[in-house]
Amino acid sequence: MNDATHAANATGLKVVGQRPIRPDGADKVTGRAVFGADVHLPGMLIGRVKRSPHAHARILRIDTSAARALPGVKAVVTSDDFPRVGSEALEQGEGSATLVDVADNCLARGKVLYAGHAVAAVAAVSSEIAERALDLITVEYEVLPHVIDVEAAMAPDAPLLNERLFTAGVTPRPTTPSNIAQKTVVARGDVAKGFAAAEVVHEGRYVTVPVHQGYIEPHACVAWAGADGQHQIWCSSQGHFAVRAMCAKVLGLELRDIRVYPAEIGGGFGGKTTVYLEPVALALSRQCGRPVRMVMSREEVFLASGPTSGGVVEVRLGAMKDGTIVAAEVTLKFQAGAFPGSPVGAGSMAALACYAIEHAVVTGYDVVCNRPKVAAYRAPGAPIAAFGVESAIDELAVILGMDPIDLRIRNAVKPGMKAVYGASFREIAFVETLQAIQAHPQYRAPLGPNQGRGVAAGFWFNIGGESSAAVHVDEDGGATVITSNPDIGGSRASMAMMAAETLGLPIERVRATIADTTAIGFSALTGGSRVTFATGMAVVQAAQRVVQDLKRRAALTWECEADQVEWRDGAAYCTDASKEVAPLSLRDLASRSARTGGPISAEVSLNAQGAGPGFGVHVCDVEVDPETGRTTVLRYTAAQDVGRAIHPAYVEGQLQGGVAQGIGWALNEEYVYDAKGVLQNPGFLDYRMPVASDLPMIDTILIESAPNPRHPYGAKGVGEVPIVPPLAAVANAVQRATGVRMRALPISPPRLLAALDGEG
Amino acid sequence: MSRVRIEAVVNGEPVEFLGGTRQSLLDALRDELQLTGTKEGCGTGDCGACSVIVDGRLVCSCLMLAPEADGRTVETIEGLAKNGVMHPLQQQFLEQAALQCGFCTPGFLVAAKALLDRNPDPTESEVRYWLAGNLCRCTGYDKIVRAVMDAAAQMRAAGGAR
Amino acid sequence: MSEQDYVEPATVGAAVAALAAARGSTRLLAGGTDVLVQLRSGRVRPDLIVNLRRIPELAGVRSEDGAFVIGAATPCAVLGEHAALARAWPGVIEAATLIGSKQVQGRASLGGNLCNGSPAADSVPALIAAGAVALIDGPAGRRECPIEAVPAGPGRTTLAPAEILVAIRLPARPVRSGDAYLRLIPRTEMDIAVVGAAVNLTVDAAGVVTAARVALGAVAPTALRVDAAGAALVGSTLDAAAIERMQAAVRAACRPIDDKRGTIAYRTQVAGVLAGRAARIAHQRATQGGQA
């Protein structure tokens, strides 16, 4: 069972650390929750997108006249309806993209860069008419050679996606264009000296393929242009302020003229941090003045929305016989898709972050190719880099004859040590997390024939950033917490809990809501495992301001000094013994708020600093059918340094969800392209994500021995670390079960059987 | 596509609506009857988010034509709670955090109800294989399976299915 | 499409008449689990859809002196709950109840699985191994043919334009018979078979195989009956040598393709593995309970 050793009750906390029912839960289990596609407005039109059948082609001519003439069609747009924009950088979760690339990805301009690239869109009174209108749009293409594999795209003679793209990060500045958008280097010490001193050197080349976030809700939005130039958008996204900013920039509008309402979001995992439909829907609505609903089909989600990179990870480790790793050299080549912006930067910094290696260099290449533009996917870049590094470390353990966890403990970063990427660690519990797995019953449990056990570790930075939150006290002494971060994994529960704890209220008297862009201050998007940390900090500060205000009002009522009032368990107590006064509860003060200054509320906006990095260690048991190459996951346990779990059940849920995605990534998920660069498996039948019967229960251990002092309740980001270890944990388990080291993902039955038969 | 008159009993209520002969039952429930609790995740019967129960049989509403519902009973997520009182499955999903984003939850609840109607005491494996047609990307299924088994136990203790 | 583009005939005759009278393209609907997907993707745009689910003859299971007659539109979930059928033909029922999820099982039918013409259809190898017979009706009246005569290639059957598959008859079978179906899918559910293998055999009192039929899925343009494989088992008690002979015959018969689900080498290799395992299960079922 889950071994949640949370220290909440030890610290006198009453709400934080408990497992209350989330305040927004009932709507989601009764079907009342409104997701993007559930928004229904009078006179609403249906929008559909015409997409490129070619992986790479110049657009010669688009003829939309027949489509415009079809009865029932109310608007048609192409990139001609988008203003020309510049190449300023846009903040978009991990995948930093430029404005012109985002715009060109919504509606292609001049060239289509992947099969599925949007070329035109229509809005009509029914989806049937909209579909017929798409068939009436004719597009003349000049088909160009295409390239998808990352190393093929790097080759000097590869077809060029952008003749004006020169590799950044290389001095002197190259003069010939290339598909390599950027080269990055993260280095420390003297690698040559390190390898010279090493007693054992181990090398490996590891390959992953593109995978999709796999959220079950396709992208959806409704846009409604106002006759006065003030527009409204309802959408499922990870950040409606980010959607507002991107729509305004792409369409050349003012931020104040676009109001974005957050619908419930059906999963994102980083993939809903950009825009695909919203600017197009708004452009269509501006042409006809009617609301336009656009919902991607599942096929469109796979064809045209951002997966993560496929990558090549070359790892070289130099170690002493006692297991100390003295030198490491890693090269990462990541696909960026149609436009620059793969997560190779973050992947480079995360690759060796778990280990104190004196001499290290990580070189990264961001490479465009004829695939959908990459978007962030949960700890972007780290799972790919970790698949290489954690597999190589496992092989090193075998060479050195060491227990794989002992080898990791020997090299593990500890508080005060400097990370390879430069910053030094403060409160971390990586060693304790390793020891927790080593002490877990699964690590010693006996294994049968064709069975094997693998371990792997993982790291993610976690970020802070800008957040706003408000706390309103009702006249009857209840409270409402308002934030602007879409809640995907239950964050409204943790916001309400942190406010309740600070106000001294039981959780039942606190509600949490997500406000639209006009009703709360700006917040950066939900991603980077930042919401409980950064927005939580804003919630607690707002609640603290309310408590200060309540103490001031009590002092006013008792006519004593403000510092003679204490706030405990939701009530004000007077410390001046001479005043025999009964305590004043929140309900008392709220019901008479008019007499003490008016309504009680506070809003705080901040840029949260000091986000604490997270570490995960996983152990996975598998059984392999030697005659068919099928792998079955028998048992799985994930331990993670979480600072302090605010709502332990939802923290466990983050670990279990990340593990399931990681297992899918390791075993069966992949894009299959044909010779013409067209995706062959754009659907849940042949893009094989794990189903319920594929997985065992996933046990979790929450390590809370290093709370983050920069957060009022010690919280750290937890959402992204869990997806980093599983790829290597599964691969290492398969190696122990079969003796075959699989260095390419996915480890699908055909590939594993071929390897078992020696053709690997 | 022509439209035909359809009479069905949805969540115990007789309804009458016009449905297209190429319109799926899923689209009819959502666009004609405004019952948006049933979701489209794929439109090809591979994700289970559109699960409904027709004449007692668990099906994907995206794989049925609207006219096929004529004369039949349809149960959707909106009908699981009776008179505003949540079904034990709904309660257990909330208490055990068996949902995160909640998009797949309606499909899981309807499918789990169909299971417990048939098998009041399922093993973990029986729950997992019955629910294999419902994809979830957030939870890793652990808490969903536990919530279904605990709801089954709660219902057995309370004397059988409601 | 002004005139009727969707009909639900109440009898086989009315259905055949509707098909014969249709001017444009037509599509039959039983469970709809393939047709709806094709409609949604735009791969098919039939002018007329004929829904067969309200025709009594195509629904339900009847047993006639040991044989079973299964209505072509009967949902596989119903077959899975039919105790006598499941006891008599565990292999056929295994195959039928592997098709898709529980939700798909609530609609998908053996008739649809057969007439959709997918080489990887799960139920077709088991029906072929069982020696099942297709009962067909059309303008030229009723006819019968072995199941293996129906598929003609990916997405194609030998049925004439206005013909309808009415039912599938599983023959009465001698005592001490057993059948089994296995398939290879990367996950544990929800995938289309990369390879499928069915074995149906009868043994004598000593457990020696007196009759055997082996059929494969997803290794040729249609499901494949492999007579040489069946013959390799006859006269044996499934000793290792007999199994290897049978596996060699199976692999020799495979003509698979490389596609997004599997490679030629993989399908050929695993077809032998599954056929061997299915044979052992069928033999065990035959010697244990035999046919009730």
Added chain:
Amino acid sequence: MARLLSAVDEVRAFTGTADVIDVQARTVGGLIAELERRFPGLGAHVQQRMAIAIDGEIHQDALAEPIGPDSEVVLIPRIGGG
């Protein structure tokens, strides 16, 4: 005087080869102005594309954050999240 380190070569593009620089600054804002003065373009680059770790704690866009006299300041690429 704060000791500035960088492990990332995108900084070396501005500073030539120096990985360790001593910089006179009491806040992050002051540091960025000083870097812009001594290595034209580096200040703007750090402002837009990088984060700053002061004694191990990462800060982004925190111009007012104080820098102690013997603080260790590290320039690292800006980190996002998925």
